[in-house]
Amino acid sequence: MSITLNRRQLLxxxxxxxxxxxxxxxPIPLFEEVPASVSGIxxxxxxxxxxxxxxxxxxxxxxxxxxxxxxxxxxIFLVNSGPSDFFKPVKPLRNALYKNxxxxxxxxxxxxxxxxxxxxxxxxVAVGxxxxxxxPDIFVTxxxxxxLYKNxxxxxxxxxxxxxxxxxxxxxxxxxxxxxxxxxKLxxxxxxxxxxxxxxxxxxxxxxxxxKYYCIPRVFRGTASFxxxxxxxxxxxxxxxxxxxxKALGKGLGVVATDVNNDGLMDxxxxxxxxxxxxxxxxxKDKNGRWQFEEMALAAEVGYSEGxxxxxxxxxxxxxxxNTGYQDxxxxxVDQEMFSLYRNNKDETFRDVAHANNIAxxxxxxxxxxxxxxxxxxxxxxxxxxxxxxxxxxIENYSAQVKYAEPLLLFHxxxxxxxxxxxxxxxxxxxxxxxxxxxxxxFNNDGRVDVLIATNxxxxxxxxxxxxxxxxxxxxxxxxxxxxRDAIGVKIRWSAGGVIRNRLKSSGGSYLSSHDPREVLGxxxxxxxxxxxxxxxxxxxxxxxxxxxxxxxxxxxxxA
Amino acid sequence: MRFLKxxxxxxxxxLVVGLLAQAQTPEDALRQAMAAHQSGQIDQAIAGYEAxxxxxxxxxxxxxNLGAAYARVGRYEDAIAQYRSALKAQPDNVAVQLNMALxxxxxxxTDGAAPVFEKVHxxxxxxxxxxxxxxxxxxxxxxxxxxxxxxxxxxxxxxEDPAVLYALxxxxxxxxxxxxxxxxxxxLMRSGDSAEVHLLMATTRLNSADFAGAxxxxxxxxxxxxxxxxxxxxxxxxxxxxxxxxxxxxxFREALKRNxxxxxxxxxxxxxxxxxxxxQDADRYLRKALLLRxxxxxxxxxxxxLDFSLxxxxxxxxxxxxxxxxxxxxxxxxxxxxxVYYRLRRKEDGDKERAIIRQLNAEAQEKQPGVRPATGxxxx
Numbered sequence: 023m024s025i026t027l028n029r030r031q032l033l034x035x036x037x038x039x040x041x042x043x044x045x046x047x048x049p050i051p052l053f054e055e056v057p058a059s060v061s062g063i064x065x066x067x068x069x070x071x072x073x074x075x076x077x078x079x080x081x082x083x084x085x086x087x088x089x090x091x092x093x094x095x096x097x098i099f100l101v102n103s104g105p106s107d108f109f110k111p112v113k114p115l116r117n118a119l120y121k122n123x124x125x126x127x128x129x130x131x132x133x134x135x136x137x138x139x140x141x142x143x144x145x146x147v148a149v150g151x152x153x154x155x156x157x158p159d160i161f162v163t164x165x166x167x168x169x170l171y172k173n174x175x176x177x178x179x180x181x182x183x184x185x186x187x188x189x190x191x192x193x194x195x196x197x198x199x200x201x202x203x204x205x206x207k208l209x210x211x212x213x214x215x216x217x218x219x220x221x222x223x224x225x226x227x228x229x230x231x232x233x234k235y236y237c238i239p240r241v242f243r244g245t246a247s248f249x250x251x252x253x254x255x256x257x258x259x260x261x262x263x264x265x266x267x268x269k270a271l272g273k274g275l276g277v278v279a280t281d282v283n284n285d286g287l288m289d290x291x292x293x294x295x296x297x298x299x300x301x302x303x304x305x306x307k308d309k310n311g312r313w314q315f316e317e318m319a320l321a322a323e324v325g326y327s328e329g330x331x332x333x334x335x336x337x338x339x340x341x342x343x344x345n346t347g348y349q350d351x352x353x354x355x356v357d358q359e360m361f362s363l364y365r366n367n368k369d370e371t372f373r374d375v376a377h378a379n380n381i382a383x384x385x386x387x388x389x390x391x392x393x394x395x396x397x398x399x400x401x402x403x404x405x406x407x408x409x410x411x412x413x414x415x416x417i418e419n420y421s422a423q424v425k426y427a428e429p430l431l432l433f434h435x436x437x438x439x440x441x442x443x444x445x446x447x448x449x450x451x452x453x454x455x456x457x458x459x460x461x462x463x464x465f466n467n468d469g470r471v472d473v474l475i476a477t478n479x480x481x482x483x484x485x486x487x488x489x490x491x492x493x494x495x496x497x498x499x500x501x502x503x504x505x506x507r508d509a510i511g512v513k514i515r516w517s518a519g520g521v522i523r524n525r526l527k528s529s530g531g532s533y534l535s536s537h538d539p540r541e542v543l544g545x546x547x548x549x550x551x552x553x554x555x556x557x558x559x560x561x562x563x564x565x566x567x568x569x570x571x572x573x574x575x576x577x578x579x580x581x582a
Numbered sequence: 583m584r585f586l587k588x589x590x591x592x593x594x595x596x597l598v599v600g601l602l603a604q605a606q607t608p609e610d611a612l613r614q615a616m617a618a619h620q621s622g623q624i625d626q627a628i629a630g631y632e633a634x635x636x637x638x639x640x641x642x643x644x645x646x647n648l649g650a651a652y653a654r655v656g657r658y659e660d661a662i663a664q665y666r667s668a669l670k671a672q673p674d675n676v677a678v679q680l681n682m683a684l685x686x687x688x689x690x691x692t693d694g695a696a697p698v699f700e701k702v703h704x705x706x707x708x709x710x711x712x713x714x715x716x717x718x719x720x721x722x723x724x725x726x727x728x729x730x731x732x733x734x735x736x737x738x739x740x741x742e743d744p745a746v747l748y749a750l751x752x753x754x755x756x757x758x759x760x761x762x763x764x765x766x767x768x769x770l771m772r773s774g775d776s777a778e779v780h781l782l783m784a785t786t787r788l789n790s791a792d793f794a795g796a797x798x799x800x801x802x803x804x805x806x807x808x809x810x811x812x813x814x815x816x817x818x819x820x821x822x823x824x825x826x827x828x829x830x831x832x833x834f835r836e837a838l839k840r841n842x843x844x845x846x847x848x849x850x851x852x853x854x855x856x857x858x859x860x861x862q863d864a865d866r867y868l869r870k871a872l873l874l875r876x877x878x879x880x881x882x883x884x885x886x887x888l889d890f891s892l893x894x895x896x897x898x899x900x901x902x903x904x905x906x907x908x909x910x911x912x913x914x915x916x917x918x919x920x921x922v923y924y925r926l927r928r929k930e931d932g933d934k935e936r937a938i939i940r941q942l943n944a945e946a947q948e949k950q951p952g953v954r955p956a957t958g959x960x961x962x
Contacts, residue, residue, distance in 0.1 A: 240950055241950045243947060244947070297943065320917070320920055320921065320924070320932070320936055320939075321920075321921075321924040321929075321932060323921055323924075325917075326917050328857075328887070328891060329853075329856070329857065329884075329887060329914060330883075330887065330913070330914030330915065330916075330917035330918045330921075331914055331917075332943075357825055358825060358827070360857070371924075371925075377858070377859045382858075382859075383858075386827060387825060419794060420793060420794040420824060421793075421794070421824045421825040421826075422797075422824060422825070422826055423824065423825040423826045424825040
């Protein structure tokens with residue numbers, strides 16, 4: 023009789039053996055925290071927490087993995103708060119750009135790169151090569167003014183926000199680069215949060231106790247998000263007018279660009295706080311030649327809870343979780359609301375399968391922000407990581423169960439279901455954090471995708487992936503030529519070990535954060551990859567096939 | 583309620599009325615039955631009354647006595663049937679009306695008891711006891727405004743009746759007339775610390791979203807008097823609002839141990855089971871809640887929503903349309919009905935519902951406390 027053990031079972035056996043004295047070693051953690059003393063990342067987020075508890079204080083920050091100098095190694099960008107109409111920093115605050123030294127350490131190059139910001143209250147970051155020059159550019163959202171940093175290809179950046187036409191008023195949170203009209207240039211969608219008022223800001227609190235706490239956003243009016251079309255000359259035009267994006271007044275926090283109906287047009291799933299989520303399905307040009315997005319979250323059954331209630335949506339993601347060829351969706355909510363995993367019914371509707379995948383039960387008391395579907399152990403199946411933390415630092419005064427700092431959760435896919443493996447994931451998963459942004463990226467190029475978590479008012483947490491020992495993989499850096507350079511929207515199919523798997527390169531997702539743009543394809547114990555098929559997004563549409571690629575390495579694939 | 587228990591005892595003491603002639607005839611059986619009833623031999627009494635009525639059907643006094651005997655052994659349905667029969671012959675008999683109302687009340691059927699208590703109250707408008715019992719029924723039915731109207735004439739006495747203070751205070755607080763309710767709570771507090779005061783305080787705090795404060799009070803109320811009606815269900819609500827769903831479920835179950843007809847606990851356990859996709863339990867609790875308050879739109883909505891998730895789309899549609907005819911501003915019901923229409927490929931109807939939802943949400947946004955005028959700069 024043959025017995026198949028997965029990694030989780032092996033870890034349990036290892037743990038048991040350790041307890042009984044059969045072995046001196048404990049289980050190897052799936053993820054290992056890299057302390058600042060090792061990584062050199064000493065930057066700390068300043069949340070500007072004030073006695074008035076202004077809401078922007080608790081929403082940030084975001085973080086990103088990006089290869090700003092194109093040396094093939096993932097660097098790190100971290101967003102900080104800054105001056106605003108309610109906050110005047112005593113000493114200047116700045117974002118941080120850390121260059122990867124290729125040895126597990128990082129060097130702060132913010133000043134030289136010119137991306138410190140310090141002019142507005144930063145929230146999130148979206149990285150994308152908007153000018154298709156092969157060098158990643160950085161967009162920073164904010165309460166106040168957004169900033170577009172154009173990569174000068176020499177380790178420095180230039181603030182081109184005004185020149186690009188991207189000066190955006192109000193309060194923007196997550197942003198996503200995607201090519202909605204398939205013209206080969208990345209456009210930009212910006213989540214707009216609430217109308218926070220232009221002079222005085224509403225205070226919420228218990229006057230009897232003399233305390234103020236962060237307002238539940240229900241008291242603020244919703245706003246429409248922004249869609250900027252890339253004109254191809256370094257400028258953008260705001261084009262939401264006349265679309266459902268303009269009509270949909272939301273309180274946007276998270277966004278992912280994906281293709282929910284496989285029509286080759288990128289759609290948008292937006293998580294809103296205290297109002298319904300939005301699913302903007304890209305319908306292409308109408309008879310007047312205007313590009314249309316149809317907001318259809320209600321009909322698609324992803325707008326509200328099963329009980330018909332709008333929830334506090336924050337983090338989102340999309341992936342073909344169950345290898346059906348269709349994109350499933352995820353949204354994280356605040357405590358008591360539970361998170362939702364929406365399985366795609368392949369007819370522009372979804373079914374919430376969070377309970378069946380142990381997610382609803384595990385997230386009842388948690389508030390989720392950064393999150394990511396990824397195959398952390400390269401066994402070929404999509405897994406999930408969730409970063410959590412309650413927005414109200416005083417929550418423990420009101421609730422015996424809910425905590426301000428909350429644990430991370432890790433789910434592993436086993437037999438078509440997600441299983442909570444947090445207990446096996448390592449010491450970092452036994453600690454609690456006021457987590458916000460989360461970015462996934464392979465900073466040490468070992469093919470195991472690592473995780474970076476930004477915490478509110480704290481230091482970032484860098485988790486090195488130790489899982490998937492012995493599993494094989496192939497990393498792809500995809501470079502569009504006719505399609506957008508970042509190849510957002512590309513479809514990848516690969517065959518290994520008798521299984522054909524699918525992946526669509528979505529963009530955005532998580533919360534306020536941006537991931538490693540490379541795709542790592544896990545194949546488990548398969549001894550070879552038979553083939554990889556790449557369908558480049560329009561206007562290319564070309565299909566490129568690679569036979570028997572060498573495994574366990576990164577390769578650059580240029581659209582041909 | 584602690585204050586109400588002696589009242590009920592006084593009222594039930596009026597049950598046995600009159601003596602019939604002694605004989606070895608049906609009348610003799612009746613005499614023996616009444617003697618047995620008075621000495622607490624209820625089974626014998628029932629047998630005697632039944633024997634008499636077989637021979638001499640229709641005597642309203644005996645029918646009523648049989649009802650009282652049934653009630654004494656907990657056969658409330660049989661008791662009510664006898665009282666109903668007695669009232670056919672003597673529709674204005676207040677004593678029988680009262681007994682019937684009590685039978686309903688003791689069986690936990692406050693919906694059945696309330697209209698009968700109402701008749702008694704109309705016949706005896708100055709009597710405090712039936713008014714208090716009627717108030718208790720209405721409180722459990724959520725008719726808080728009616729309780730305020732009913733009990734206000736009884737308030738202001740010197741000394742104030744604590745039962746009136748408690749029931750009226752509860753109604754005012756539940757009706758969001760917090761200031762007036764608070765005034766009565768303070769009066770009650772002067773008579774010392776009690777579970778009733780803490781429960782009232784908790785109700786006030788729940789209404790004003792001070793959930794942690796409510797929890798402190800319900801904990802105290804449970805400690806002081808775990809038998810106080812509603813104390814466990816409100817403790818459950820406080821736990822639920824402070825994020826302890828497991829604790830809340832335990833508290834609701836505790837409430838049901840004491841009173842299987844507790845509406846709040848049945849509804850909340852149903853809703854919790856529903857959220858956990860435990861459809862069987864959800865159905866059981868919600869159907870019970872519906873029995874307790876047949877018209878309650880919240881329960882009907884939960885059941886319709888459950889039907890929908892079980893794939894009974896047409897049933898859900900009919901139920902939701904019915905709910906929305908009566909409660910047109912019920913946003914969640916509009917959301918689910920829109921989803922139902924979309925699933926039934928009735929896009930036009932779905933879109934209509936969607937427009938209503940948008941309108942209702944916009945109105946709700948305007949009513950948010952502290953909401954500020956739009957700055958305009960974000961308007962599309």
